[in-house]
Amino acid sequence: MVRVLVGNDWSEELEEPAGSGWAVQRLVWFARDGDLLVLPVHPEDEFLDYVTSMTGVRRASLRVIVPPPGRLGTGALTADRLADARFLDELRAAVDGRPVDEVFALWPDAVVAELAGALGCTAALEGHGFLSQGGGLLASSKAVFRALAAGVGAPIPDGAVCSDAVRAELHIDRVLGDGGSVILKQDYGSGSDGNEIVSRTPDVPLRGARRLRVVADRAALREYLAERWDWLSVGGRDRVIVERYHPGSRAYFAEFWISDGGVRLGGHGEMRYRPLPEAQVMPATGLDERQLDTLVEGGRRISEGLGALGYRGILSADAVVTPAGEVLFTEYNGRATGSTHIYEIVGKRVVGAGFGTDRVLLERVWPQGWTVPSFADALRRLRESGDVYDPATRRGVVILAAYHPGRKGVMLCFVDENLEAATRREQLVGRLFT
Incomplete structure (x- = not known):
């Protein structure tokens, strides 16, 4: 075999x-x-x-x-x-x-x-x-996600899937009119690159989007959509997602493996932004029992729904927890994500027993200013400093990815008994790469 x-x-x-x-x-x-x-x-x-x-x-x-x-x-x-x-x-x-x-x-x-x-x-x-x-595309469509999540009863933010700028204007103006703000999403954008936030005021903090556009009134909103609709809809090819934006929310995921034998939970974690993705913590931290149950069970229902259509593979259900404590699902990603090998292999196989109880994983996405000339050199520095992962203590740094010649760096995962210890190790290790 x-x-x-x-x-x-x-x-x-x-x-x-x-x-x-x-x-x-x-x-x-x-x-x-x-x-x-x-x-x-x-x-x-x-x-x-x-x-x-x-x-x-x-x-x-x-x-x-x-x-x-x-x-x-x-x-x-x-x-x-x-x-x-x-x-x-x-x-x-x-x-x-x-x-x-x-x-x-x-x-x-x-x-x-x-x-x-x-x-x-x-x-x-x-x-x-x-x-x-071509069914795999359905597992990355934010428009399909909203229909499926609503159909299986998973909570989602107020919003709509819009095929034209007129419909989008109506829904955006409705949210802005009651004092809210809106995040607009390309249907297939990834890594927050396809998102923009629209607000009446400039004091809205960015998270999960590259820029904020202030529209003072309905006329300014219409002008904005005329300018950006082609980009948002990718030349008219795709629908655009209008979603109420919740400033101050925290972002989480629950990832599932869908097979002919059913749906199993793979892992979950927290995604941190500044304003784009900058780190992941696994397993999820800072959730109470109800919130974690909602994240896992909502993600399971979404996975079962997509599995009923015939999808088989990995599905990550993403959600935010609002300042009021509400769990709202925002999209899914049907593929082996940037989290899959971390929890499934580094967590379960390398760290093994204790992952999620006495050991947590912190992945930092390309810290600014961290550079290294090669993969071999990065590994040498970690070994010489004593920070490379030690199977005996189950602490240290794991190099997650191959060397990126453009960024001149590697991606690292910090393994320690809690998030505070992992963060301290990250700060010390940073001196090796700056």
Whole structure:
């Protein structure tokens, strides 16, 4: 038996993937003995050695297969690369007649279903029929999310899904008229890049959006929408989400694994913004029992609803907790997220017993001013300072991702007995990278 792991990220149907292939190398964390890994570029040997030493996987048992460059070069696993005849021959030879028992992909794209078909192992990809018809896109649509969440009774913020600027204007003006503010979202935007906040006054704190636009009256709102509608709707292709914005809220997620056997909770955590995503804490902190129950049970209902349509894979249900203590679901992400390998592998496999009870994980997203010349150098500094993760004490720093040449850095996870201790360690480690 053999597993085929595919390091794709995002869909060409939405936009052209970009990057140097560094982010999808987190796929290595999911590897088990004997797996075949399909990646856009070959990982650095130091990164492969490091991750497999942490997970206990035999490095020599893994095989990494990189397709020839495609129409965008080598930065992403585009459809033409996954359909390349030379690549498919190499992958079939690596399978060597063994039954494929699982096809695992970071992103649930139709091209993965086509790859499974080309290998003759569609049964190894749960939800193959759904994915083959582009169903994976439904799991990243904020418009579909709102309809599904409302349908299963999960609480969502006041708002609407709008196909034209006239309808959007009505709903925005209604919220602004009662003293509220609004966050506008592109249907498929990610990482807060597709969000903007609209308010009557400039004193609204930013969270989860790149900018705030002040509109003094209905005429100014109409002018704003005329200016920004093309961007919000991606040239008229998508609907736009109008959502009441709750200043001072905290952001959380509950992530589920949806399979033919049902829905299981994978993990949960807190997402911190300033004003864009800057950190994650796992498991979720600062919630009372009722709030945590609402987060988990609401996320489960949403996952069961999407699973009933045929989706199989990972689904992260995102929510905010308002200053009044209300839990409101805001979107979902159907893919292996930037949280999945942290709680599922680093937390459950590397830290093991005690994760979530006497150990917490703090991931910091690209601290400003932190730089390092290479992955190997980052690991050396952590070892020399004594901060590298120690399995004996179950404390220290885990390097989560491959080296990012553009940012000149690596992503780190701080493991300690509580959030305060993890934050103190982060501050000390920061001196190694500035």
